Amino acid sequence: MDKIPILKMGPFLLVTIQVDLYDRLALTLEADLVQMVNKTRAKGVLIDISAVSIVDSFMGRIIGNIASMSKLLEAETVLVGMQPAVAITLIELGLPLNGVHTALDMERGMNLLKSMINDTSNIGDNEIEEDDLIVE
Amino acid sequence: MLQKKKKSILENWMKNQLVYEGLREDLISNDELRIQSEKLIDALVANLSADGINDLDSEKWSPVIEILGGISITRARQGFSPRETGNFIFTLKEALLLVLQEEIKDDPKTLYEESLKISRLMDNLSIVTFETFIKGREEVILRQTDEIAEISTPVIRVWEGILALPIIGTLDSARTQIVMENLLQEIVNTRSSIAILDISGVPAVDSLVAQHLIKTVSATRLMGADCIISGIRPEIAQTIVHLGIDLSSITTKASLASALAYAFKSMKLEVRRANTVQKL
Numbered sequence: 001m002d003k004i005p006i007l008k009m010g011p012f013l014l015v016t017i018q019v020d021l022y023d024r025l026a027l028t029l030e031a032d033l034v035q036m037v038n039k040t041r042a043k044g045v046l047i048d049i050s051a052v053s054i055v056d057s058f059m060g061r062i063i064g065n066i067a068s069m070s071k072l073l074e075a076e077t078v079l080v081g082m083q084p085a086v087a088i089t090l091i092e093l094g095l096p097l098n099g100v101h102t103a104l105d106m107e108r109g110m111n112l113l114k115s116m117i118n119d120t121s122n123i124g125d126n127e128i129e130e131d132d133l134i135v136e
Numbered sequence: 137m138l139q140k141k142k143k144s145i146l147e148n149w150m151k152n153q154l155v156y157e158g159l160r161e162d163l164i165s166n167d168e169l170r171i172q173s174e175k176l177i178d179a180l181v182a183n184l185s186a187d188g189i190n191d192l193d194s195e196k197w198s199p200v201i202e203i204l205g206g207i208s209i210t211r212a213r214q215g216f217s218p219r220e221t222g223n224f225i226f227t228l229k230e231a232l233l234l235v236l237q238e239e240i241k242d243d244p245k246t247l248y249e250e251s252l253k254i255s256r257l258m259d260n261l262s263i264v265t266f267e268t269f270i271k272g273r274e275e276v277i278l279r280q281t282d283e284i285a286e287i288s289t290p291v292i293r294v295w296e297g298i299l300a301l302p303i304i305g306t307l308d309s310a311r312t313q314i315v316m317e318n319l320l321q322e323i324v325n326t327r328s329s330i331a332i333l334d335i336s337g338v339p340a341v342d343s344l345v346a347q348h349l350i351k352t353v354s355a356t357r358l359m360g361a362d363c364i365i366s367g368i369r370p371e372i373a374q375t376i377v378h379l380g381i382d383l384s385s386i387t388t389k390a391s392l393a394s395a396l397a398y399a400f401k402s403m404k405l406e407v408r409r410a411n412t413v414q415k416l
Contacts, residue, residue, distance in 0.1 A: 079358075080360065084316075088316055091354050097358060
C-alpha cells in the first residue's frame, strides 16, 4: 500500500504530499503522523501541499484533524504551499482551517515554526527544549 | 433573368444606398461598400432560382446567409446603428423590385407574384441580418463586461511583500471570485506576506458582501499571508454592526495609510524623514 513519507528534521516533522490524496491514504497519513509525533516528541509538523491540486471536504477535515491532534501532543502544525485554487475550494467548502498555521512556502513555514518554538521555549520549558535539540 | 440584370441591380442598389441620407461615410468607404454589395448580390443571384425561393433553411442559401451575417456582425462592431444596417438590406429590396418592374411591366399578374416572392425573400434576409446584428452587439457587450471585471480588480504591489487591492464598486459573488483568484495568484507570484483589502470604493456592505470579504480574508490566510481590511466608511461601519456581522477576527484599519503603517510595523520596517537619516 502507498504511504506518505514522514521525515524528521530536528524538532520538526516534514510531510510532503506529492500525490493526490485519496481517502485511505489520508487516513493512513493521519494515523502515522500522530504516531510519529508521539514517538519523536516533535515540536512542529510541516505539511507541504504544493503538489496537491484537488481537495475535498474530507481532505480538509483530515488536515484539520491532524492539526488538532498534534496540538494535543504539544506540536504545532504549519501548512505550506497551498495553491490558490485549493484555498478557494476550502473556503467555499466552509473549511477555513482555523486551528492550522499557514505559510506561503517551506522556507517561511520553517521560520514560522522556529519562531513559535522559541516563543514557547522562552516562557518556561527552556531546558527540555535544549535537551531535544542536543539529542537530534 | 435576374442574372442578366445583375449589373443594373447593383447600380440601382448602390445609388439607393448612396442617396440615403444616413450613409456613414466616416465608418465605411464607398469602395468597401461596393465590394460588400457586389459579393452579396453575386451570392444572391447565383442562388436565386424559382423553386428554392421560399425555403430559406435549405442548404443553397447558406452562403448568402453567411455573407450577410458577416457583413452584419462587422457593422455591429463598427458601431453602425440598427437603422443603418437595416437600410443596407432594404435598399437592395427596392433595387430588385425596380428591376423586376421594368422587366415585366406588361404582365401585372406575374409582376405581382414575382414581387411577392422577392419581398418575402428579402424580409427573411433582413430578419437574418438583424439577428446577427444583435448577436454581434451582444458579443461586444459581453466582452466589455469581462473587461470591466478585469480592470476593476487590480492587485497593486505597494511594497516588497505588501499587496494592496482597492475594490471599487459592488462586490457580488462573481466578482469576489475574480478578486480572490487574482489576489491569491499575486500572493504566490510576488511571495507577499501581507494583503491590504481597501473597500473605500464599495458603496454598500450587506451581509452577503461581508460574507465575501470574510471568505477572501480566510483564503488569504490559508495561503499563509495576513489580510487587512481598510477604508471602512462610517456608514459601512454602522451597517456592519447593525447587521450583527462579526469582523472581530479580521484586522481592520480606518485608512489605507494606517493599514500600510501596520503592515510596515509587522514586517519590522520603518519609515523615516530623509534629513534624519542624513544626520545619522
